[in-house]
Amino acid sequence: MKIxxxxxxxxxxxxxxxxxxxxxxxxxxxxxxxxRELGGPVVIKAQVHVGGRGKAGGVKLxxxxxxxxxxxxxxxxxxxxxxxxxxxxVAPAVDIEHEAYVGIIVDRASQCPVLMVSAxxxxxxxxxxxxxxxxxxxxxxxxxxxxLNHQAMGLGFDLYDDLPxxxxxxxxxxxxxxxxxASDASLAEVNPLVVTRQGEVLAIDAKMNLDDNALFxxxxxxxxxxxASEEPAETMAREKGLSYVKLxxxxxxxxxxxxxxxxxxxxxxxxxxxxxxxxxxxxxxxxEKVVSAMRIILSDPNxxxxxxxxxxGITRCDxxxxxxxxxxxxxxxxxxxVIRLTGTNEKEALEILRSVNLPATNSMDEVVQKxxxxxxxxxx
Amino acid sequence: MSVLIDGTTxxxxxxxxxxxxxxxxRQMIEYGTQVVGGVxxxxxxxxxxxxVPIFDTVAEAMDATGADAxxxxxxxxxxxxxxxxxxxxxxxxxxxxxxxxxxxxxxxAMPFVAERGSRLVGPNCPGLISPxxxxxxxxxGQICTxxxxxxxxxxxxxxxxxxxxxTGAGIGQSxxxxxxxxxxxxxxxxxxxxxxxxxxxxxxxVMIGEIGxxxxxxxxxxxxxxxxxPVVGFIAGQTAPPGRRMGHAGAIISGSEGTAKEKMEAFEGxxxxxxxxxxxxxxxxxxxxx
Numbered sequence: 001m002k003i004x005x006x007x008x009x010x011x012x013x014x015x016x017x018x019x020x021x022x023x024x025x026x027x028x029x030x031x032x033x034x035x036r037e038l039g040g041p042v043v044i045k046a047q048v049h050v051g052g053r054g055k056a057g058g059v060k061l062x063x064x065x066x067x068x069x070x071x072x073x074x075x076x077x078x079x080x081x082x083x084x085x086x087x088x089x090v091a092p093a094v095d096i097e098h099e100a101y102v103g104i105i106v107d108r109a110s111q112c113p114v115l116m117v118s119a120x121x122x123x124x125x126x127x128x129x130x131x132x133x134x135x136x137x138x139x140x141x142x143x144x145x146x147x148l149n150h151q152a153m154g155l156g157f158d159l160y161d162d163l164p165x166x167x168x169x170x171x172x173x174x175x176x177x178x179x180x181x182a183s184d185a186s187l188a189e190v191n192p193l194v195v196t197r198q199g200e201v202l203a204i205d206a207k208m209n210l211d212d213n214a215l216f217x218x219x220x221x222x223x224x225x226x227x228a229s230e231e232p233a234e235t236m237a238r239e240k241g242l243s244y245v246k247l248x249x250x251x252x253x254x255x256x257x258x259x260x261x262x263x264x265x266x267x268x269x270x271x272x273x274x275x276x277x278x279x280x281x282x283x284x285x286x287x288e289k290v291v292s293a294m295r296i297i298l299s300d301p302n303x304x305x306x307x308x309x310x311x312x313g314i315t316r317c318d319x320x321x322x323x324x325x326x327x328x329x330x331x332x333x334x335x336x337x338v339i340r341l342t343g344t345n346e347k348e349a350l351e352i353l354r355s356v357n358l359p360a361t362n363s364m365d366e367v368v369q370k371x372x373x374x375x376x377x378x379x380x
Numbered sequence: 381m382s383v384l385i386d387g388t389t390x391x392x393x394x395x396x397x398x399x400x401x402x403x404x405x406r407q408m409i410e411y412g413t414q415v416v417g418g419v420x421x422x423x424x425x426x427x428x429x430x431x432v433p434i435f436d437t438v439a440e441a442m443d444a445t446g447a448d449a450x451x452x453x454x455x456x457x458x459x460x461x462x463x464x465x466x467x468x469x470x471x472x473x474x475x476x477x478x479x480x481x482x483x484x485x486x487x488x489a490m491p492f493v494a495e496r497g498s499r500l501v502g503p504n505c506p507g508l509i510s511p512x513x514x515x516x517x518x519x520x521g522q523i524c525t526x527x528x529x530x531x532x533x534x535x536x537x538x539x540x541x542x543x544x545x546x547t548g549a550g551i552g553q554s555x556x557x558x559x560x561x562x563x564x565x566x567x568x569x570x571x572x573x574x575x576x577x578x579x580x581x582x583x584x585x586v587m588i589g590e591i592g593x594x595x596x597x598x599x600x601x602x603x604x605x606x607x608x609x610p611v612v613g614f615i616a617g618q619t620a621p622p623g624r625r626m627g628h629a630g631a632i633i634s635g636s637e638g639t640a641k642e643k644m645e646a647f648e649g650x651x652x653x654x655x656x657x658x659x660x661x662x663x664x665x666x667x668x669x670x
Contacts, residue, residue, distance in 0.1 A: 106483050108563045108593045111490045143487045184482055214482035216457060247621065258561060259535025259590055262616035266640075267657055269619045278620070283479070283536075311537040311544070313506070313520045314400070343520055343540065364541065365659055 001210045002049040003224045006089045008188075008206035015179035017172055017190075019203045022091040031072030034090035035065040041093040043204075044071040046078060046085040049229045056080045061093055086228050094204055099192035100159050101125045102173065102203075104141075104180045113141040113180065115173060117155045121192040147177040160195070168201040169193070183221075184214030233296045240292040242281055249274025250304040250375045251368075252297040252335075254290070256281050256315040264309045267364065273372040276303045283314040290323020294331055304375035305336050307367050312343025321349035325356050336374040340367035381581035382510030382555040383530070383572075384473060384501075385449065389514050390416045392441050392450040392471070394462045396428050400477070401453035404518050405432070408451075411521040413514045416445040438469040449473040451507060451516050459503060460485035467496040474566070475516050476503035486564040493566060500566025506536040506558035519543075519556060527552015529665055530576035530609075532569060533588035534561050534595075538616055541658050542588060549662040551669075554582040561590070569599035577607050584610050584668045586661055587652070591617030592638045597646040604650040610668035613647040614655045615640045 006024050013019045023034035024047070035042045046058030053059055058080050062068035068090060078085045101121035107114040118136045120128045128135055137158040139151040152173045156166035172193070180188040187209040194202050210221055227235055237244030243258065251268050255261035258280045265275040277297060281289050297303055310320050320341065327333065339360040341349050346362070353360050361367050391408070395401035396418025406429060409415050417435055418428050424436030435441035438450065450471045452462045459478040466474045474493065481503050493500045501508060507517010511524035523540055525547045533539040539558055546553065557572050559565055569587060576582040587603075589596035596615065603611045618640040647654045653668065655661040 106487060106563060108595070111564050112487045113484075142491070143484065144491065181484065184484055186483060211483050213456065213480045214484065217482075245621070247619070255537075257535060257537030259533070259538030259588070259616045260541055262590060262618075262620055263538050263541070263614075263658060265619040266616060270657055275619055311540045313537060313540055314403075314518055315537075342544065343523070365657065 001212055001215065001221070001225060002229070003208055003210065003221075004047045004049070004087070004226060005045065005206050006047060006087075007224045008208040011183055011208060012176070012179055012190075012203060012206045015182065016175045017179065017203050018201065019206060020092050020094065022089050025072055025088050025090055026076070026086065028069045028073040028076065031088055031090050032065045032069035035062060035068035038090065038092050042068050042090050043093045044068060044075055045089045045091070046075050046080060047087040047089055048080050048083045048085055049226070050081045050083060053080060058085060083229060091204070094194060094202060095197040096192075096194045097197050098160075098195040100194075101128075101189075101191045102176065102193045103187065103189035103191070104177060104185075105187050107140070110140045112143060113177070115139045115141060115147060115151070115155060115177065117159055117173075119159050125191060141177065147174055165195060165199070165201055172201060172203065183208065184211045184218060185209060186211045233299050236292070237279070237296050240289060242279060242289060242293055242296070244296055245278040246300060247275055247277050248302065249276045250302055251371050252276040252279075252300065252303040252306040253309065254279050254281060254293045254297065254306065255309045256283070256311065256320075260309060260311060264307070264364065264368065267368045268372065271369055271372050273375060276300055281315070281320075287319055287323035287326055290320055291327045291330060294324075294327040294333070298331060298333065298335070303335060305338065305371045307371035308337070308339040308341070309364055309367060310341045310343070312341070312345060315343075316345045317341045317343060317349035318345040318352060321352040324358065325352060328356060338367050338370045338374065340364055381579050382513060383575040383579050383582070384508055384555060384557065385510050385514045385516055387412070387513040388414075389449050389516070390414050390445060390447045391514075391516055392417045392419055392438065392445070392447045393453065394419045394438065394450055394466065395453035396420060396432070396434060397423060398453055400518075402428070404453065405429070407518075407521070408515055411515045413516065416447050417441040419450075438465045438471065442469045442471065447471065449475065449516060451475045451477060452503075453477055456480035456482070460489050463489045463500060464492055467493045467498045470496070471498055473499050473501070475501045475505070475507050476566070477505060477507055477517055478502075479504040481562070483562070483564055486562065490564060490566065501557065502560040502562075502565060504562045505560030505565070506539065508555060508557040510555045511553050517558070519558065523547055524556065525552040527554065528581060528583040528669065529553050530572070530579070530582040530585040531556040531588070532572040532576070532585065533558055534590050535588060535616065536561075538658070539588060542586060542614070542661055545659055545662050546586070546665065549666070551662065551665055554579060563593065569595050570602045573599060573602060573607060573611070577609050582609060584612065584665050586665060587611055587613045589613065589615045589643055591615070591620050591640050591643075594638060596643040600646040600650040600652055603652055611652045612655060612661055612664040612668060613644075613652045614658060614661055615643045615647070
């Protein structure tokens with residue numbers, strides 16, 4: 001789960017990181033009031049769940065409250081990579097002498113959290129990683145011992161020359177790791193970490209992704225979820241225990257298992273069409289889930305045909321067939337449905353589908369080609 | 381022959397009385413797996429399905445049965461503890477089926493398991509099967525048939541799809557291993573590839589990857605440098621948009637790392653035949669079997 005910068009700043013501050021104060025504004029007037037309250041020049045930053053806000057024009061400096069109002073007016077409502085900006089953050093502008101990057105992620109290869117720093121901070125850290133990987137310094141953190149003092153100091157020396165700054169940075173790294181651990185994060189990042197002209201080391205940015213699998217032990221994070229940053233259909237899917245991602249094509253697909261769902265999308269593309277979505281109904285096969293899945297897919301006006309690709313294992317084909325029958329009773333289904341079922345309780349499923357005159361095949365290639373053909377002919 | 385499990389494997393089931401655990405324990409017994417015990421705290425002394433003794437702890441179960449493998453069906457909040465317990469009791473092969481274990485729990489479990497000399501398969505995986513001999517996990521036994529092809533995959537149902545095609549074409553499998561869809565897993569592609577390479581009866585391997593990470597790229601280099609056995613590859617997620625999680629926690633493309641295109645190119649660059657669709661795997665395997 002992604003959270004906003006202003007939410008991550010609070011978590012960082014709770015763990016003692018030096019983060020300047022901020023206000024959150026939903027209107028230009030609120031931004032003006034915030035700037036007046038903070039005093040002096042401020043920075044206005046779009047609060048959206050994507051990177052590259054600065055490049056997109058979502059970050060502006062304002063020297064006084066009136067220009068803060070103007071800047072917020074320009075940023076609010078802006079579209080950044082498909083997301084509408086609903087809130088801005090207002091924070092005091094700082095006099096920057098040096099910018100660096102600091103981040104912690106769980107690294108797949110070393111199977112542990114890795115702390116990364118780079119003196120080439122500020123903008124595109126991905127570019128730095130790609131073109132000049134030697135400018136990124138890393139420490140693997142053994143979760144049993146935590147971030148060791150020499151690791152934190154070593155990375156501090158990779159950024160700065162003078163000892164007070166190194167110590168301040170090392171302290172910040174330790175607190176960042178604490179925040180990362182305590183929140184069950186999959187990413188905690190400060191970009192940029194700055195040194196001000198006054199010599200202070202400050203985190204003037206905060207980014208955090210939380211591990212979805214660990215949210216069960218953090219009920220306090222549920223309120224950080226921003227429904228406006230998610231497609232309504234995706235919110236509904238999540239609440240029903242389905243995994244759904246909306247795409248732009250016309251062939252809706254309902255599949256059990258993430259790998260098979262991706263392979264189904266790929267096969268739609270292979271045969272010359274575009275998938276309308278990724279949807280994994282998961283391992284359990286409650287018929288209600290199938291009804292919800294159908295409802296979600298039908299809410300997408302681009303969908304011209306729906307295909308089911310079910311390989312029964314834990315998922316029982318007859319449960320899915322019952323779900324399809326239920327959906328046909330409960331929903332207004334105005335697109336053709338094609339079905340592929342094989343595996344556990346396939347025979348029972350075929351009988352159920354026959355009773356409502358729905359044919360089914362056991363070939364994935366066949367069902368995909370059929371769905372594409374029907375999607376091309378259909379008007380909705 | 382087969383790898384990791386065969387007819388002699390004695391298996392414990394942690395969480396044998398749960399909804400999934402009991403269902404799949406029954407399926408494994410039916411398939412012929414030697415299920416020698418179950419572990420459920422507080423249910424020690426009871427018996428599952430008339431003849432499988434249940435123990436309170438894995439240590440007791442190990443003392444009484446001398447098992448060499450354990451499969452875990454406990455809920456995500458307790459799954460890491462179940463892994464610790466199995467490793468501490470000296471179980472050599474631990475297979476974690478559980479989906480949804482917090483990734484930081486796995487960062488702690490991994491060194492623990494390694495220090496105790498156990499091998500972990502998974503988590504968030506369908507387990508493994510050596511057709512005709514033994515199955516550990518949730519793979520449907522009826523779609524498999526014994527033969528010369530090793531299958532290793534990050535997916536669940538996509539693996540079934542591939543096995544279904546192979547069996548339908550009369551091509552049997554030595555062992556099929558689902559290594560799991562999480563970012564941190566106990567046994568990776570390279571571990572499985574080297575086991576298959578050492579197995580004299582595995583004459584070809586199918587490797588099924590997906591978007592996210594660089595495991596497939598590293599495995600491709602290993603195939604070229606360390607393997608005689610031919611490998612056929614497939615990657616799911618060519619149409620997945622960047623930055624989105626596709627169900628599997630591991631299946632996310634971030635930055636330039638881990639796209640399907642990158643992985644398919646790595647496969648081809650290291651001499652692995654790449655199938656464009658699951659159905660094409662059959663012909664490529666047939667060619668490599670000669």
